[in-house]
Amino acid sequence: MEAFTFASSDTLDYPVSIRIINLEGAEAPVPFSTLIEHPELRHIGSNQSAHSDLYVTVQLWAGSKPLTVPVQTSYKAFRAERRWNEWLTLPITYSTLPQNARFAITAWDLSPTGSKDAQGHAVPYGGTTLPLFDQDNQLHKGRQKCHLYRRRQADGNDDSRTPAFLPKKKMKRGEPEEKEVDELDRMEKLFKKHEMGEIQRVDWLDQLVFRGFEKRGLQSARSNMRPAKPQDAAQSEGQKDDGEPAALPGPSNIVLNVELPRFDFPIVFADHEYPPPPVSSYLHPSSSQSNIVLKPPPEVQLGPGINATADDDEGYGGRLIRVYDPEVAAKDNPAESKHRRLVRGQHRNGILDKDLKPNAKVRDELNLIMAYSPTHTLSPEEKDLIWKFRHHLTRNKKALTKFAKSVNWQDQSESRQAAQILGKWTDIDVDDALELLGPTFDNSAVRAFAVDRLRKADDQELLLYLLQLVQALKYEHISPQPGQEVTQDSSLARFLISRAANSFTLGNYFWWYVMVECDDKSQDQGADNQAIYGKVAYDFMTELVKEPGGQETRETLKRQAEWIAILSKISGEIKESNESIAKRTERVKQFLGDPKNELTNIDPPLPLPLDPSVEIIGVAPEETVVFKSSLHPIKVSFKTTSGRKYPILFKTGDDLRQDQLVIQIITLMDDLLQKENLDLKLSPYKILATSTSAGLSQFVHSMTFQGITSKYRNNPALAYLKQNNPDSHGPMGLRKETLDTFIKSCAGYCVITYILGVGDRHLDNLLLAPDGHFFHADFGYILGRDPKPFAPAMKLSKEMVDCMGGSGSEHYRQFRQYCFLAYSALRKNCNLILNLFTLMANANIPDIKLEPDKAALKVKERFHLEMNEEDAIRHLERIMDDNLNALVPVVIDKLHELVQAFRA
Structure with missing residues (x-):
């Protein structure tokens, strides 16, 4: 079978359009005798001049009813011929067209006396009805010759009396007229193929054929303009013997040439498939739990003869008809x-x-x-x-x-x-209180009970869950209508505003979390969401002023916003410029050093939004770096009141909320592990999204594994650590504390990134600090997503294992033991982690909003709660062994290295 290619009309999201080209053909003028008998005819424009001004209207019909309003051509003053050559676009797309759609095209003349079908002073010159789909359900395309019906308006009905295409007339064999018509039809088809590019173009030969066809067409037109009998002439002009207008029985010799859009492939009609009817909003009365699973249809055991065929003697003549009920899965069984x-x-x-x-x-x-x-x-x-x-x-x-x-x-x-x-x-635990604040529980008494439990948490513990608690405000009964305080509607809002107003650290992060939600103008959030968070921000500022020192805190937050705006301005300019990295860096240094921007000397000291415990007093422009990546983030170092420098990365054009969430979860997991007396030396760098397209992150002095492997030959990670922490008496010539930090941090990050399903792991986002702290960066893919096929579930590279002395060493066995302990400790606290992800379901985070209801389930799968602790640890051991011996991760790292080298 030969290959074929086509497209379906329901996928063609393109407006319907048609080009009105010109009128072709001629007709005998109205006899003077007729004009004397009917003087009103002499006022019609087309009876006064063969090239009088006309305009054309096009309307789309289907099912004998109009689909759109008519559109018309602009005014054209004709001299030699009636040619518009104008595209008209109708307010409808091809994807929504029914199969019986058709154009009703009418050319309008002008007459001060009007007529039966006149619209004001406009009288129909002629009409034609052109279907959009042919008999094979294919969309018409290219030029079309439409027969015009004089003195008649196009009706657009399914059984139209003004069809554009006529059935072929039967003629006697051997008549010269039959041969002439057949030849003209054949030439028309060939011209259309030539125009569509199906016949090769030869300019000199094409010109000869065009001239010959033009002469032949003129001769045919003259032969059709034979003098008519007086009675026929009157009827041809649309008049009966008594002078009243009459409808013509058939088409005239006038043809309207139009052009339809051309497509590379045939467009076949396909009916638009509407989505299934929505499931009723009437919820299961007892379904106050998350992740409601719709009930499967019950298995019906039919009795004898109930579902019998019509031929079955025992049946009753017909099968049962199953009707879809959209509420069957949502309502309770009575x-x-x-x-x-x-x-x-x-x-x-x-x-x-x-x-x-x-x-x-x-x-x-x-x-x-x-x-x-x-x-x-x-x-x-x-x-x-x-x-x-x-x-x-x-x-x-x-x-x-x-x-x-x-x-x-x-x-x-x-x-x-x-x-x-x-x-x-x-008293309940915090993880249970967070679950009660989720989207499932909307009873105010339940949510108030959960807030009462949170009142017992100190500021440090509350800070671990603050990101999720801000998201939980979406599930409160807060009216977006202005004129009413939000604190009257929500116990959670009252609690968060009160605690944030009494603690600068809490207030700092609370303010920026709320500001990001106010900045989110995406369709996923809606205007109501912005209004709710706008009311929360207003009430927070109102409460803040009432507290001692609240006015100063408000001014500090305002200064932070101005500081962010200054950095955003230069970052946006650098990102958009086409200069070299050196010129961009120099430009940023000049900007930061300019006293007008008030960054060289910050007085009074400004608490850093990224870390309010750090107060900055000025910038160090000489340490500025612009990176080569596509968004060109800027590294800026600030002087602090403690005499040290605090380097940060500022990035514009990227939504950092997903990275912010992952870092927050890593920080929380580190806190949970330390409560289990397991310090794995984790060092999650701080990150803060200041809007939906900008943010800050802490810059940690470190080196990527890719950079280490390119600098050192044998056992690169160990060589790097030896250079920074040499000790001839230590294990493998390295300080014991450094190796211990490396082993613990590797174990912690391996387990945590496995649980969170962090993807796109390669040697460029695995980093190693000089003191042995290992950590991950760039969390663009989480919850099992990965752009590379066959990616491993856990990133455990050969370089990491070699630095521990190989897979058979004592240090590697110690690393595995730390992994097992960390996994076991985090499984005990899985409810807290799952509840945090449930609260983030509507946070507009890329990898969560793909399947919001499954985000917590994807994390739950990694915990393997269906297994006991021993089996779960064995499963983790198999994952580590498979990854250690797999070839795919090595290939992925090599391919990534080649791609980066090619880009450089």
Whole structure:
């Protein structure tokens, strides 16, 4: 079968257009006798001049109804011929066209007396109806000759009386007229192929053919202009014998030439497939839990003869028809709803419920339910069991989130009793409080209970979750309408504003997190989101002024914004300029050193937005560096009040919120590991997004593994560390503390990047500091995404293992032990990490917004909670061994090195 290529019309998102070229042909003039009898005809423009001014209107019809408003050509004053040569664009695209779409094209003349179909002073000169698709459902393209029906307006109906293409007339064999018509039709087809490029062009030969065809066409036109009988002449001009206008029975000799857009491939009609009807917004009354899984359709066992065919003797003549119901997966099964009401009715107001205790079997079942992860969906039976023993479970802090999921908050009586029980519950952990602030729980009593738990956290702990708590404001009952304080609507907003106003560090980060949300104008967020965060920012500033020293804090935040604006200006100019790196660097140095920009001497000292504990007093322009990457980030060093210098990277044109999230999670995991007495020497650099397209990051003095391998030959990482930390008495000629730092930090980052699914790992984003701290940079791909095929699940390069002494050394065994300990410790705190990712579902972070409802599930997969601790560690061991012996990571690193060398 020969290869063929075509496109479907439903994918053609291109406006429908048509070019009106000219009118071709001639007709006999109106006899004077007719003009004497009907003097109104002499006022029609086309009866006064063979080249009178006309205009053309085009309207799209389908199903005998207009699809669009008509569009018309501009005014043209004709001299020799009626030629418009003008493209008209209709307000509709090809992708939305039905199969029976057609152009209704009418040429309009002018007459002061009007006529039957006149529109004001415009009377129809002639009309034609051109279908967009042919009999093979292919879109017409190129030039088209449309027969014009004189004195008639194009009707556009499916059974049009003004068709552009006529059926071929039957003539007697041997007549010269038949041969002439056949030859003209054949030439027309060849001309169209020549115009479409299907016939090779030969200029001198083409000119001869064109002239011959033109003469032949003129002769044919003259032969058709035979003198007509008086009666026929009157009818040909649209008049009956009594002088009244009459409709012509057929087309005239006038032809309208039009042109349709040309496409490289045939366009075949394909009906637009609409998305399935939306699932009802009526939610499952008892579905107060995250990641609601739609119920699968039930398996129906049909009885004998019910689903029989018409030929079946036992049947009743026909199969059952299945009708799609969009609410079948969202609404409760009525039988299950009634069962739930009956079950809970027994244990709603019972006196004995408070003293009801589970037996050993039920206790084990409850303990199993309490161990479920936050993403687990409770079954109706499990919810009923939790409700039955709700008073007994008030002493279990892990049971509160499961209890909140089991309550039907739409039932006023049940929700009222549940709110009373919340007041008796024991103190819960922070991870459970964060889960209650997620998108699933919208009851104000539940969210207020979670906020009360957060009040007990100190500022340092609150800072670890502040990014997610700002995102949780999207799930509060905050009205975007102006004129009402946000603090009246949301207990979480009141809490965050109060704590941020009393702590400068919290207030600094809270302010910038909120400012980024106000700056997010993407369609994913919407205007309401900006209005909500705008109200939060206003209320924060109002509360800040009420506090002692609040006015100074407000001025400091304002100065920070001005400082960011200055850096953004020079960064944007450098990014857009086409100068060399040396000229760009010199330009930045001059800008920073200019006293007008107020960066050489910052007085009073300004707390750095990236790290408020650091106060800067001025810039060191001589240490400025502009990097070669596409966005050309700028490294700027600032003098601090402590006498040291603090280098930062400022980048414009990139959204740093995903990197900011990963660094925050790494910082949190480091805190969790240290609580388990496991210090893995992690050194996550600070990063802060100041808008959706700019941000700051801390610059750590280090060297990429790519740079180390190009500088040192054998065992490059070890050679680099030896040069900076030599010790002849230490292991492998290296200071013991340095090697220990390297081994621990490698273990920590290997496990953390595996859990977060960090992708696009190569030697250019693996960095090593002189003191042995190993760390990752550039988190553009997370949650398992990777631009390279067959990428390993964990990045454990040969250079890292060689620096430890090889895979058989004692140091490598120690590294593996640290990995196992870190993985085991983080699995114990998986609920906290999963809840943080759930709160970020609507944060407009690239790799999360691809599948917002699956972000937490992707992290959960890496924890392997279905395994016990021993099996999970064995699984991690297999991943490390497979990566160590795999060839693909080595090939990827080599290819990346070649690409970077080629770019350089």
